Amino acid sequence: xxxxxxxxxxxxxxxxxxxxxxxxxxxxxxxxxxxxxxxxxxxxxxxxxxxxxxxxxxxxxxxxxxxxxxxxxxxxxxxxxxxxxxxxxxxxxxxxxxxxxxxxxxxxxxxxxxxxxxxxxxxxxxxxxxxxxxxxxxxxxxxxxxxxxxxxxxxxxxxxxxxxxxxxxxxxxxxxxxxxxxxxxxxxxxxxxxxxxxxxxxxxxxxxxxxxxxxxxxxxxxxxxxxxxxxxxxxxxxxxxxxxxxxxxxxxxxxxxxxxxxxxxxxxxxxxxxxxxxxxxxxxxxxxxxxxxxxxxxxxxxxxxxxxxxxxxxxxxxxxxxxxxxxxxxxxxxxxxxxxxxxxxxxxxxxxxxxxxxxxxxxxxxxxxxxxxxxxxxxxxxxxxxxxxxxxxxxxxxxxxxxxxxxxxxxxxxxxxxxxxxxxxxxxxxxxxxxxxxxxxxxxxxxxxxxxxxxxxxxxxxxxxxxxxxxxxxxxxxxxxxxxxxxxxxxxxxxxxxxxxxxxxxxxxxxxxxxxxxxxxxxxxxxxxxxxxxxxxxxxxxxxxxxxxxxxxxxxxxxxxxxxxxxxxxxxxxxxxxxxxxxxxxxxxxxxxxxxxxxxxxxxxxxxxxxxxxxxxxxxxxxxxxxxxxxxxxxxxxxxxxxxxxxxxxxxxxxxxxxxxxxxxxxxxxxxxxx
DNA sequence: CCGCGGAGTGTTTTT
DNA sequence: CACTCCGCGG
Numbered sequence: 001x002x003x004x005x006x007x008x009x010x011x012x013x014x015x016x017x018x019x020x021x022x023x024x025x026x027x028x029x030x031x032x033x034x035x036x037x038x039x040x041x042x043x044x045x046x047x048x049x050x051x052x053x054x055x056x057x058x059x060x061x062x063x064x065x066x067x068x069x070x071x072x073x074x075x076x077x078x079x080x081x082x083x084x085x086x087x088x089x090x091x092x093x094x095x096x097x098x099x100x101x102x103x104x105x106x107x108x109x110x111x112x113x114x115x116x117x118x119x120x121x122x123x124x125x126x127x128x129x130x131x132x133x134x135x136x137x138x139x140x141x142x143x144x145x146x147x148x149x150x151x152x153x154x155x156x157x158x159x160x161x162x163x164x165x166x167x168x169x170x171x172x173x174x175x176x177x178x179x180x181x182x183x184x185x186x187x188x189x190x191x192x193x194x195x196x197x198x199x200x201x202x203x204x205x206x207x208x209x210x211x212x213x214x215x216x217x218x219x220x221x222x223x224x225x226x227x228x229x230x231x232x233x234x235x236x237x238x239x240x241x242x243x244x245x246x247x248x249x250x251x252x253x254x255x256x257x258x259x260x261x262x263x264x265x266x267x268x269x270x271x272x273x274x275x276x277x278x279x280x281x282x283x284x285x286x287x288x289x290x291x292x293x294x295x296x297x298x299x300x301x302x303x304x305x306x307x308x309x310x311x312x313x314x315x316x317x318x319x320x321x322x323x324x325x326x327x328x329x330x331x332x333x334x335x336x337x338x339x340x341x342x343x344x345x346x347x348x349x350x351x352x353x354x355x356x357x358x359x360x361x362x363x364x365x366x367x368x369x370x371x372x373x374x375x376x377x378x379x380x381x382x383x384x385x386x387x388x389x390x391x392x393x394x395x396x397x398x399x400x401x402x403x404x405x406x407x408x409x410x411x412x413x414x415x416x417x418x419x420x421x422x423x424x425x426x427x428x429x430x431x432x433x434x435x436x437x438x439x440x441x442x443x444x445x446x447x448x449x450x451x452x453x454x455x456x457x458x459x460x461x462x463x464x465x466x467x468x469x470x471x472x473x474x475x476x477x478x479x480x481x482x483x484x485x486x487x488x489x490x491x492x493x494x495x496x497x498x499x500x501x502x503x504x505x506x507x508x509x510x511x512x513x514x515x516x517x518x519x520x521x522x523x524x525x526x527x528x529x530x531x532x533x534x535x536x537x538x539x540x541x542x543x544x545x546x547x548x549x550x551x552x553x554x555x556x557x558x559x560x561x562x563x564x565x566x567x568x569x570x571x572x573x574x575x576x577x578x579x580x581x582x583x584x585x586x587x588x589x590x591x592x593x594x595x596x597x598x599x600x601x602x603x604x605x606x607x608x609x610x611x612x613x614x615x616x617x618x619x620x621x622x623x624x625x626x627x628x629x630x631x632x633x634x635x636x637x638x639x640x641x642x643x644x645x646x647x648x649x650x651x652x653x654x655x656x657x658x659x660x661x662x663x664x665x666x667x668x669x670x671x672x673x674x675x
Numbered sequence: 676c677c678g679c680g681g682a683g684t685g686t687t688t689t690t
Numbered sequence: 691c692a693c694t695c696c697g698c699g700g
Contacts, residue, residue, distance in 0.1 A: 061689090088690045112690090138694080193690050259688060360687050382688075422677045456677095528690070555688045577687055593688085 004075075005040055009033075016247070016280045017041045020048065023240070023274030024247040025225075025267070029309050030296065030599035031287030034249055035559065038068050038223060041247070042082055043075035045219060052081035056217040058236070060224040062086060062529045064559050068223075083217070087232050089528050091196040096524075098209050102199060104189065107404065107520070110527035111185070111192040114388065115409050117143045119190065123180040129173060137167055137174075146178045150194045151261030153230045188408065196528075197231040204238035214242040224558070225250030225270070229261035237273055244274055253300060253309055254596050256555060258589045285311045287561055289319025291636065292598060292605050298632050299595045305588055311599070322598075322605035323638040324570075324628065329612035334370035337566055340606065341376065341549065344564055351376065352547035353563040357554050357597050359575040363568060364551050371549070382553030387530050391492055391502045392509055396526065398484045402471050403519045405439040417491050418463060420456030439471050462487065477522045478514030485510070554597045565601035570609040571622035594627050607637065 005017060013033055016026050017040045028034035038057070046052050059065040065084035072079035085093075092110070099106045111119060121139040123129075130136050137145065141164070149159045156178055157171035167174075185195060204210040220240045222228070225248040228236065240246035248270050255264045271277040285293055290313040297310055327333040337356065345351055358364050361383020371378045386392055394417065400410035408430045415426035429446060436442045447464040466487040470480055485506065492499050516522040550562070569575060575594060580586035598605060613622040628634065 086690065196690080257689075260690080362686080385689090420677070424676060530690085553688065574687090579687060589688095 005044060009037070009040060010282075010284060012280055012282050013037045013040070016282070017044050019247075019278060019280075020045065020050075020219075021245055023244055023270075023277040025270045025277055025279045026247065026249040026282060027267075027279065028249055028251055028282040029285060029311055030251065030254060030596070031285040031311070031561065032282035033284075033286050034223075034251075034282060035068060035071075037282065038221065038249060039071040040075070041221070042068065042072040042079055046072075046076050046078050046082070050219065052078050053083065054216060054218040055082045056090070056220050056239070057082055057084040058087055058090060058220070058222045059084065060086060060227055060558065061556075062089065064223060086529070087228070087235065088193060088196050091200040091235075092524060092528050094203065094209075094213070095191070095196065095199055098203055098207075099199070101207055101209065102203060104186070104199075108189045108191050109400065109404055109407055110196075110524065111190050111409070112388070112527050113143070113193075114393065115190075116147075116192045118409050118412070119184060119188075119192075120146065120177070120181050123184050124177055127173075127177060127180055129177055136170070137164065142174065142177065145174060146181060147192075147194055148261065149178065150198060151229050151231065152263075153261075188406070190409075194231075197229075197235065201231050201234050201238070204235060210238050210242065213239060218243060218245055220246040222246070222248045223250075224254075226252050226255040226264055226267045227257040227262045228266050229257075229263060230266070231261075233263075233266040233269075240274070246274065253592060254558070256558070256589060256593050256596055258585070283309070283312065284314045286314055287602050288313060288599060289315060289317050289603060291319050291321050292601050292603075294636050295322055295605070295633065296595055296599045298636060299591060299598065299627065302627070302630060302632070303588055303591050304584070320604055321638050322601075322607060322636070323640055324634070325606060325608040325640045327608065327610040329610050330366040331370070333568065333608055333610045334367040337367060337568070337606075337608070338370045338374050338376065340566075342374070344604075349563050350547065351549040354566070355550040355552060355557065355560075355562040355564070355600070356566040356568060357552055357557050357600065358567070358569050359554060359577060359593065360569070361553055363574060367551065367568070377548040378551050379548040380551045382556035385530050386505045386508065387526060389502070389505060391496065391499070392505050394492070395481075395484055395488050395506060395509060396523070398466075398488060399477075399480060399519065400523060402439065402467065402480065403523055405436070405442055406434045408434055414463070417488075417495070418456060418459040419494075420459060425456075439467065443467055476514075477516040477519050478510075480519060481510050481513035554593050557600055558596060561600055561602055563602050564604040564606075565597070566606045566608065567597050568608050570607050570625040570628050571613065572625055573613070573622070575625055576627065591627050594625075 006014065009017060010033075013036065016024065016037045026034070026037065028037070042055060042057065045055055057065060057068065059068070062085060065086070069079055069082055069084050072082070083090075095104075095108070096106050099108060117139040120143045124136075124139065124142065145156060145159050145164065148154075148163070149156050152159070156175045157168065160168045160171050160174070185191065191199065204213070217239060220236065222236050225236075227250070236246065236248070248267070250267050252264045252267055255262060255267075271279055288296075288311075293311040293313050300309060325333075325336065327336065341351060341354055344354060356364065356367060361380070364380065364383075368378065368380070387396070394413065397410040397413040400407050401414055404410075411430045411433055412423075412426050415421050415429055416423060421429070432446045433442050436445060443464050447460050447467075466483060470483045475483070492502065496502055512526075513522060516525075550557075550560075552560075572578075572581075576587055576590035580590050607628065609622065609624060611622050613620050623629075628637075
């Protein structure tokens with residue numbers, strides 16, 4: 001192994017890998033072999049005889065943790081016992097064990113974003129916050145204001161000044177609401193995503209739990225450190241302060257999570273927090289050709305905050321010049337990308353070595369349609385998760401009330417799906433339900449009485465019998481799913497016109513459920529480490545074993561790389577996002593996002609945009625992104641107009657000149673109605 | 676009090 | 691375009 005290390009790493013990587021004790025900050029430019037350094041370091045520690053269970057690897061996504069540990073396991077199988085995960089999943093695990101120290105039950109439920117909004121709404125109603133006489137923020141906005149104040153460590157009024165100046169007059173009331181919401185969650189044994197971090201910090205900072213944890217985890221590693229927020233930074237510090245063995249890895253130029261409170265200050269302050277912190281820089285780029293890096297470097301150069309980085313390719317290849325491609329509309333663009341993908345595939349670049357990246361998931365919809373049309377399988381990362389869709393949330397809510405019969409948010413959802421029961425009755429019943437000591441009692445005492453209208457009665461009975469069979473004998477999550485589905489299916493058909501499409505998601509949920517041993521585990525994982533939206537099944541006749549091409553938001557593409565990258569939607573309002581245009585700091589983050597996107601490409605980079613944009617149903621002319629429309633970037637790109645690049649694949653119709661007009665409106669209507 | 680239909684609104688990124 | 695909010699009829 002040792003010779004292996006020396007031959008496979010450059011001197012800086014080698015130093016990072018072989019520094020075992022003390023604090024180390026690794027500043028790693030894009031493509032500089034950061035993942036490789038972590039992979040080898042984990043393997044090296046284990047080889048040295050360090051117990052893998054005493055190594056903790058905190059990453060930003062579960063995917064990243066999994067990737068690094070499975071790579072490390074190839075060097076030494078013991079590496080699979082290393083603890084790895086996101087801050088949130090780690091917090092979940094620790095809190096399950098130690099929540100009682102904070103006076104909380106270990107069987108808390110996790111509120112996802114929409115649950116949290118519901119909860120905020122309940123608290124607001126209780127405080128008579130929603131006054132019809134005045135304009136108040138919606139529940140989602142309130143939740144996000146409160147969350148931002150937690151994650152950025154600022155007061156509600158600071159957040160309002162910055163993000164919602166028109167609501168500043170409500171500052172003290174929203175502050176009150178924030179407190180009410182916090183109290184509500186503690187009382188109901190709910191934790192939202194922020195609480196996981198906040199409570200872990202309290203546990204580590206104010207109790208002796210940090211002693212136990214730092215005795216257990218002797219070696220801490222944190223990836224993507226530039227994307228941690230203040231709370232996460234504190235957690236890392238508290239975990240490591242007793243022994244000082246911590247390695248943080250990051251790149252300040254790739255900080256793209258400012259919107260949820262990440263702060264590049266963490267990375268700057270890191271060396272000051274730990275004595276004798278070693279700082280190692282990885283600067284050589286192993287990934288991309290020089291002409292791709294030239295674009296990346298120019299993006300950095302154009303920013304106000306200067307980053308000292310200048311990426312240099314060690315591949316010694318100029319490579320193909322990246323191109324900028326203009327299209328009339330999204331369909332032309334999609335058609336062109338699909339034919340280019342096929343071309344490259346025929347040249348031997350497999351589709352899973354290609355990726356299409358975008359700022360926001362909705363940008364990719366026309367492309368998804370085009371890929372399906374051509375039978376090319378694809379997988380979408382980022383954007384709306386399938387667990388956030390209404391039908392999946394519905395089904396999960398039914399499983400939640402079985403897991404925790406005091407989950408009032410889940411009950412409310414379940415009850416309002418019964419015909420004849422509306423929000424008011426649901427509130428009243430929920431109130432009764434949470435006073436009961438068991439689900440059986442709920443079924444007998446609350447759901448049985450018959451003082452309701454005929455229709456509601458029948459449906460309540462159906463619910464009661466479903467709950468009885470689902471809870472009366474020990475059913476595993478798989479069986480429970482089936483029972484829940486049988487109950488929910490007719491409701492779903494009534495609620496959604498497109499229920500048949502939604503069945504796909506439920507099928508995915510069925511498969512996931514059947515893999516779990518316990519319901520509590522399923523629900524916990526579902527909130528914290530949600531599965532990605534499944535591969536879209538496309539009948540790929542000629543290329544059956546073809547791996548899907550990745551379509552991903554730039555955020556979700558972090559840390560990954562492909563031979564060929566298509567970056568679409570390079571217009572003002574998309575990248576940079578319309579949301580960021582008023583604020584210099586946000587604009588900077590958008591341009592770091594562009595930096596992250598272009599540095600994902602190894603060999604080929606295609607930038608594109610289309611001029612026909614839709615906003616709120618009104619079409620408008622899209623302007624080229626301000627980041628691209630600068631002479632030093634344009635000079636490095638080959639530019640193609642859509643006429644030159646379009647091929648025979650898209651529809652090419654003339655305007656029908658020369659065909660006799662044989663219809664008037666009446667005869668058209670007549671023909672239409674015939675069918 | 677429920678549920679339907681019409682009007683209005685705002686639209687990112689993730690755990 | 692999709693989701694939420696509001697007002698009215700049953």
